[in-house]
Amino acid sequence: xxxxxAAIAGxxxxxxxxxxVSPGEEGLDITISSEVFKQFGEQIAAxxxxxxxxxNVTQGEIIIEDKGALDCVIRAxxxxxxxxxxxxxxxxxxxx
Amino acid sequence: xxxxxRRSMLFLxxxxxxMLSTAFIYRPDSIMFDLEDAVxxxxxxxxxxxxxxxxxxxxxxxxxxxxxxxxLNTPFGLKDVEAAVRGGADVIRLPKTDTPDxxxxxxxxxxxxxxxxxxxxxxxxxxAAIETAVxxxxxxxxxxxxxxxxxxxxxxxxxxxxxxxxxxxxxxxxYARCAxxxxxxxxxxxxxxxVYADIDDEAGFLKEVELIKRLGFNGKSLINPRxxxxxxxxxxxxxxxxDYAERVIAAAEEGDRQGLGVVSLNGKMIDAPIxxxxxxxxxxxxxxxxxx
Numbered sequence: 493x494x495x496x497x498a499a500i501a502g503x504x505x506x507x508x509x510x511x512x513v514s515p516g517e518e519g520l521d522i523t524i525s526s527e528v529f530k531q532f533g534e535q536i537a538a539x540x541x542x543x544x545x546x547x548n549v550t551q552g553e554i555i556i557e558d559k560g561a562l563d564c565v566i567r568a569x570x571x572x573x574x575x576x577x578x579x580x581x582x583x584x585x586x587x588x
Numbered sequence: 589x590x591x592x593x594r595r596s597m598l599f600l601x602x603x604x605x606x607m608l609s610t611a612f613i614y615r616p617d618s619i620m621f622d623l624e625d626a627v628x629x630x631x632x633x634x635x636x637x638x639x640x641x642x643x644x645x646x647x648x649x650x651x652x653x654x655x656x657x658x659x660l661n662t663p664f665g666l667k668d669v670e671a672a673v674r675g676g677a678d679v680i681r682l683p684k685t686d687t688p689d690x691x692x693x694x695x696x697x698x699x700x701x702x703x704x705x706x707x708x709x710x711x712x713x714x715x716a717a718i719e720t721a722v723x724x725x726x727x728x729x730x731x732x733x734x735x736x737x738x739x740x741x742x743x744x745x746x747x748x749x750x751x752x753x754x755x756x757x758x759x760x761x762x763y764a765r766c767a768x769x770x771x772x773x774x775x776x777x778x779x780x781x782x783v784y785a786d787i788d789d790e791a792g793f794l795k796e797v798e799l800i801k802r803l804g805f806n807g808k809s810l811i812n813p814r815x816x817x818x819x820x821x822x823x824x825x826x827x828x829x830x831d832y833a834e835r836v837i838a839a840a841e842e843g844d845r846q847g848l849g850v851v852s853l854n855g856k857m858i859d860a861p862i863x864x865x866x867x868x869x870x871x872x873x874x875x876x877x878x879x880x
Contacts, residue, residue, distance in 0.1 A: 501634050508605035564641035565605045572634035581633075583667070585674045585705070588640065 495552035499577035502569040509558040509566060511573040516552040520544065526558035539563050543570045546587045552577070591868075593617050593875050594739070594778055595807035595823045596816045597654065601626035602635035608642040614813040618652040623668045624659075624683050632664045636671045643675030654679040654715065660693060669694065673701040673712050679738060684746065685716035686723045688733035695734050713738040715780070719746040724764045727771035739778030741809060742768045755785075758799060769804055778806040787812040797822045824879040825869045833866035833873075840866075 498514040509526075522544075524536055536558060543566070544554070558566070571588055575581070598616040600607045602623045611619055621639040623632065643653055655677045657668035672680050682694050691714065702709045714736040718724055724747070731740050742764055744755060753760045761782065772779035781800040784793045797819055800808060808819055825833070835853055840863045843851030851858050 503605070505604075505606055507609040561605060562609050562645070564645050565609060565638065568637040568641045569605075569634065572637050575633065583670070585640075585670060588637070 493547045493549050493574060493578045493580065495549065495574065495577040496579055497577055499573050501572035501576060504557065504559055506559050507561055507565065509556060509561045509569050511569045512553075512555040513573045513577040514553045515577075519551060520549070521553045522556070523554070524556045524558065526556075526560075528558070528560050535563070536566060539566050540570060543567050544574075547571065547574055549574055591871065592652070593807075593871065594652070594780070595876075596810055596819045597780060597807060598810045598813065598816065599626070599656075599783065602639045602655075603627045603631045605638060608638055611813070612647045612651055614816055615651070616810065616813075616816050617807065618654055618679070619648070620654040620656055620681060620809070621677075622656045623664070623671075624656050632658070636664075636668055640671040640675040643672070643677055652678050654681050656681040656683060656717075659684055660690075660697070666697060669697050670701055673698055673707065674705045676707075677712065679713040679715050681715040681717055681741070683717045683743070684719045684723070685730055685740075686720055687726050688729045691716060691730060691733040691737070695736060698736070710736065712736065716740045717743045718764070718768055719743040720750045721747070723747075724767045727767050728774060731771040731775035731777060737775070737777050739780055739806065740768055740772050741780035742782050743809075744782035758796065765800070765803060765805075773804070779804070781805045781808040783809045783811050784815070785811065787814065790818065794818055794822065820876040821880055823872055824876045825873050826879045829869050830873050830878055833869040836862060836866035837870070 495513050495515045500510065500512050502508050502510040504510055522540060524540065526533060526536055540556065594617045596616040597618040597620050598611060598614065599620050599622050600611050602621045621642065623635055623639060627635040639655060642648060655672035657672060657680055658664035660666060669680065682690060685691065698712050699709050702712060714734060715738060716730050718727055718740060727740065731737065744761060747764055748754050748760055769779045784796050786792060793815060797808060801822060810816060810819065836858055839851050839853040839858055
């Protein structure tokens with residue numbers, strides 16, 4: 493799935509996160525900041541990478557500002573931002 | 589087997605990550621993820637994904653989950669059904685149900701999605717929300733329209749507007765409550781009452797809960813976790829009711845042992861409806877204790 497425009501999803505409320513995506517030509521550039529990065533940074537990065545791989549996203553800039561979200565919320569917000577940025581409405585549910 | 593209690597059905601906005609991440613701690617009988625009125629048009633897509641993933645969280649596996657979808661005649665309705673069925677929702681609530689055809693249409697979509705995603709066909713239950721005068725008139729036919737229906741709910745906000753009135757002391761809902769309740773009982777399914785919007789008016793809320801319990805509703809839709817305990821306590825039996833129910837069950841069991849068709853307690857005949865009611869009282873006591 494190719495990101496064709498800048499898009500955003502989520503909020504900065506507690507237990508949520510904001511995901512910003514924008515197009516890029518040279519691989520993935522992922523930036524993660526989190527209030528709980530020290531404890532859960534590796535786990536958050538793993539969820540992000542797994543989610544991007546499932547959607548076959550290989551290029552683009554991904555900026556994540558986490559406020560202590562559960563893994564299921566991270567997946568949902570990242571997928572929402574990617575689908576918006578890719579201008580896709582045809583969801584393949586098995587890949588989510 | 590104990591019948592599933594549905595005294596409290598807590599509404600959560602499907603777009604709120606914070607509420608979706610914590611609501612299970614309040615232990616309502618059912619949790620309803622709302623994708624309809626509580627979600628703005630520009631967040632329908634992200635809320636649908638949030639609910640899809642929250643449904644699969646292990647902490648929601650131990651509680652009955654309901655998803656209120658958008659009507660099928662909107663651009664969102666069918667996508668909501670996809671997310672709810674594939675996410676594993678126990679029940680889908682259809683808003684603005686006016687005719688049995690509305691249920692038929694939804695049911696065929698659910699059956700298709702269940703087959704596609706490998707979920708047992710028929711495992712997704714349905715709840716019809718009655719929100720108009722036409723829906724109330726058709727409540728009997730709606731309640732009997734599908735074996736998937738586990739209940740019907742009255743929704744007051746749209747209904748009172750359709751009736752050209754407004755919420756007041758409850759008299760404006762009297763006919764609709766009775767009609768929905770009779771339709772549910774005639775079909776052997778549950779009936780759910782409207783939300784009480786003024787969360788700071790506990791006395792008014794409790795008065796309404798007492799009324800709908802006396803009418804016979806299984807429970808009520810709630811918009812604030814603070815309302816859960818009030819409802820559960822109102823539905824809990826008194827010690828006197830528990831004592832009587834235990835005597836009824838003991839008398840019935842003794843009658844069974846002696847091979848008697850009919851038994852009596854304190855000179856009064858104990859028949860099947862009285863025994864069934866005694867079991868309901870004891871189920872409620874087991875769920876939430878004795879009324880405080």
